[in-house]
Amino acid sequence: MTTIQSFEGPSCPLPLQHNETIVMGHGSGGKMTQDLIKNVFYPYFNSTPLSEGNDFARAALPESANLKGRLSISTDCHSVSPIQFPGGDIGKLAVCGTVNDMCMSGALPLYLTAGFILEEGFPIATLQQIVASMAAAAQEAGVAIVAGDTKVVEHGKADGVYITTSGIGWIPESRTIGGQYAQPGDVVIISGSIGDHGMAVLTARGDLGFEADIQSDVAPLNLMIANLLQAAPNTHVLRDPTRGGLATTLNEIVQQSGVGMILNETEIPVRPVVRTACEMLGFDPLYVANEGKLIAILPAAEAQAGLQAIQDSPYGDQAAIIGEVVAQPLKRVLLRTEMGTTRILDTLAGEMLPRIC
Structure with missing residues (x-):
């Protein structure tokens, strides 16, 4: 954001x-820019x-780092239509997306x-709502928004x-997690029902001919x-299945690790309303x-403890073990279907749902 000299931010948003x-x-970088920053951004990003x-941020590493470990750095660009949807908006999406990407390194x-x-x-009032949403998400995640630009x-033309967000985190020295570390014998866990975000955004557009509470x-x-x-x-691998969904994300992991995976369709949680909406629109959740x-x-020996820890956490009550890592077929993801057949899950080709993150 443009530098503002001797600024003391208000304790609450100014009236619009x-x-x-x-x-x-x-x-412009002038007074109107400074007023926008003072009245909209600073009251929330305090x-x-x-x-x-300044045009930079001086920020300390946590005391526990003790100059050991590594940095986790991530950046995201966010464009979603509509910008406000059931369960969130582009602001909450921007903060959570980058926080979660950093966390996938542990x-x-x-x-x-x-x-x-x-x-x-x-509308500046809408911008203020988005910024408030970002502030609330950052507070929940325990991160500080320390620099920016407008x-x-x-x-x-837009x-x-x-919104573009970048994040910096600290990885403890003993922690090595990544998509290249999946091993045969590992267990695959999903932390909850899939497809909720994509279908919520799609139904929020109001052009589907039906309403759904997603x-x-x-x-x-x-x-x-x-x-x-x-x-x-x-734990060997953490990943958030965003664009491309669960199937595409797992395909990325088997390519990185040089392994295969077998999933059980009956174990993969999908909310009935999401499944119904997908069936009506011809989408695969x-x-x-x-x-x-x-x-x-993660290793099978830690699977039950890990599953319980996820289920006991916020947002993890529907977590489930959905499959296993295998040596063969190499770099393939297979799905054991409800019908007892086996289906190859390939990477998403093309664009299934535009503008969802």
């Missing part, structure tokens, strides 16, 4: 004028590094930055608002992961996006 919208002057008013998430592309004419483009699952998963790693410290779900791949 009725129907006030973003104009090109908000991206971290010490940000309040210093990291403790620490800091976020946020960049905004705003379209001329975008740009404004002409009307018609779709309301785009809430997005967007949520920060760092507490769940901390509990899991305490119970199952030898295995390929629908999620934003608050976790794949954990």
Whole structure:
């Protein structure tokens, strides 16, 4: 964000004028930009590094790091239509998406930055709602938003608002987790029902000809992961099955690790309303996006302890063991169907659900 000298942020958001919208002057770098930052961003993103008013953030590593371990760094661009949907909005999505990506390394998430592309004419009241949502998600995840930037483009050159978030976390020295570490004999766990986010966004567009009570699952998963790693410290892989869904994500992992996987269709949790919506629209829930779900791949000896830790965590009550890692078929994901047949789950080809994250 543009530097503001000697700024003292207000303790609560300032009142907005009725129907006030973003104009090109908000991206000028001058007084209007400073007013936007003071009145919309700073009241919510009230971290010490940000309040210093510099074009950078000075931020400390946790005391427990003791200069050991590694950094986990992630960045995401977010574009979703509609920008507000049941269970969340683009702001919550931006924070949770980056927090979760950092956590998939086993990291403790620490800091976020946020960049905004705003379209001329975008309602400032809506922007304030999005920023409030980001602040709430960051508080739940225990991270600070410490730096950012705002740009404004002409009307018609964007779709309301785009958000880019980057994150920095700390990985303890003893922790090595990644998609390349799955081993034959490992167990595959999913932390809950799949397909909720993609179908929530799609139904929120209101052009499907039917209504369905589907809430997005967007949520920060760092507490769940901390509990899991305490119970199952030898976990090999963590991954959030976002774009491309469960099937595509598992295909990425078998390619990285050079192994195979066999899943049991009857064990994969799908909410009845999501399954019905997918059937009506011709979608496969295995390929629908999620934003608050976790794949954990861990040794069989720790599977039950890990499963229980996930189930006891926020957002993990529907967690289930859904399959196993095998040596053959190499780099393939197979599904044992309800009919007793075996189906190859391939990587998603093309775009199933546009603009969902």
